[in-house]
Amino acid sequence: xSPLSLNTDRLTLRKPEARDFDAFADFVSRDRSKWVGGPSTxxxxxxxxxxxxxxxxxxxxxxxxxxxxxxxxALGRVGIRKSNHRPEPEVAYSLYADEFEGHGYATExxxxxxxxxxxxxxxxxLVSYIDPANIASAAVATRLNARPDxxxxxxxAHPDLTVYRHPAPExxx
Numbered sequence: 001x002s003p004l005s006l007n008t009d010r011l012t013l014r015k016p017e018a019r020d021f022d023a024f025a026d027f028v029s030r031d032r033s034k035w036v037g038g039p040s041t042x043x044x045x046x047x048x049x050x051x052x053x054x055x056x057x058x059x060x061x062x063x064x065x066x067x068x069x070x071x072x073x074a075l076g077r078v079g080i081r082k083s084n085h086r087p088e089p090e091v092a093y094s095l096y097a098d099e100f101e102g103h104g105y106a107t108e109x110x111x112x113x114x115x116x117x118x119x120x121x122x123x124x125x126l127v128s129y130i131d132p133a134n135i136a137s138a139a140v141a142t143r144l145n146a147r148p149d150x151x152x153x154x155x156x157a158h159p160d161l162t163v164y165r166h167p168a169p170e171x172x173x
Contacts, residue, residue, distance in 0.1 A: 005064075006064065006112045006113070006116055007069070007112075008108050008109065008111075008112050009108075010068060010069055010070070010105070010108060011066055011067065011068060011069060011075070011105065011108055011109055011112070012066075012067045012069055012072075013064035013065070013066050013067075013078060013109055013112060013113065014064060014065055014067070015056055015062075015064065015065070016049070016052060016053065016056075016062075016063065016064070016065045016077075017065070020049075020065040020074065021045070021046070021049050023065075023074035023096060024045060024048075024049055024065075024077065024096075025042050025045035025046075025049070026096070027076070027094070027096040027097075028040040028044070028045045028048065029041070029042065029045065032096075032097070032098070033094070035094070035131055035134045035137060036092075036094055052077075055081065055082075055083075059082055060121070061079065061080045061082075061117070061121060062079050062080070062081065063077040063078065063079035063081070063092070064077065064078055064079045064109070064113065065077060066078050066105065066109050068105070074096060075095055075096060075100050075105050075109075076093065076094050076095040076096045076100065076105070076106070076109075077093070077094055077096075078091075078092070078093040078094075078106065078109040078110055078113050079091075079092060079093075079113055080092070080113060080117045080121075080123070080126065086129070087152075088125060088126070088127045088152070089117065089123050089125075089126055089127070090126070090127055090128055090129055091110055091113060091114050091117070091126050091127070091128050091144075091146075091166060092128065092129075093106045093109060093110050093137070093140060094106075101136060106140045107140050107143045107144065110140060110144055111144065114126060114144065114166055114172055115172060118169035118172055119169065119172075123169075124169070125165070125166070125168070126166040127146075127149070127152060127163050127164060127165050127166065128141050128144075128146055128163075128164040128166070129161040129162070129163060129164075130161060130162050130164055131160070131161055131162075132160070132161075132162055138162070138164070141164040144166060145166070145167050145171075146164035146165060146166045146167070147164060147165055148162050148163065148164055148165075149163050149164070149165040150163075152165060
């Protein structure tokens with residue numbers, strides 16, 4: 001059974017709840033969500049939010065809602081995704097607002113999620129699929145010591161994405 005929450009020094013990552021929908025819907029309604037298929041309508045946001053909850057039910061993991069511990073501000077979502085059109089489980093991360101960038105939140109949350117994926121879920125390998133134009137996401141992957149892997153199978157829906165391979169579990173203690 002997966003834990004419903006993870007904690008870091010500054011963050012709480014927890015399985016999404018209905019109260020988290022508005023922050024998610026606001027994020028996907030703006031251009032900032034272009035790297036994750038947005039912008040989207042509120043109705044499309046409902047479908048995406050529900051799909052993430054189904055993913056949790058089916059796989060025991062998914063995107064966590066990320067809050068700053070000091071004030072419970074909704075910072076974004078970070079998690080592990082696996083679907084039929086993605087050949088390997090993916091560590092994925094999105095911050096909801098520009099003001100949250102540059103503080104290390106995405107990196108801190110992704111480190112916690114990756115550790116959980118490897119050492120609690122027992123996943124043997126993890127990747128991140130990143131659009132080459134998404135400089136901020138590539139920078140987070142690099143800080144996580146994930147490296148572009150030109151030999152890895154791509155995501156069929158978006159073959160132009162770069163596959164970043166995360167270090168092996170034993171290198172992420």
